[in-house]
Amino acid sequence: MQASKEDKIYTVMANIPPGKVASYGQVAAMAGLLNNARLVGRLLKLMPKDSSIPWHRVINSQGKISFPEGTAQYQKQYQLLQSEGVIFKNGRVNMRQFQWD
DSSP: OOOOOHHHHHHHHHHHHTTTTTHHOOOOHHHTTTTTTHHHHHHHHSOOOOOOOOOGGGOOTOOOOOOOOTTTHHHHHHHHHTTTOOOEEEEEEHHHHHOOO
């Protein structure tokens, strides 16, 4: 039986190593689902609170956290990434340095 789109996306997200980030589009592409960045975003919104998948390692292609700055969700994602050694400069992550390949 073939894995669902959702399972493929969750598998990719689960494999992003600590200290690295991936964009929504990158996760979709690595799951074999080109042009499905929005699906990745939807799945992140629906993810159970107790999930062990490192959701915080998925950011937008500009290297920014997608939550509005100043919100509790933004702060949580920012702190989780910083605790793994991801550096922000002017609210952005240097994708050349920290993007998972």
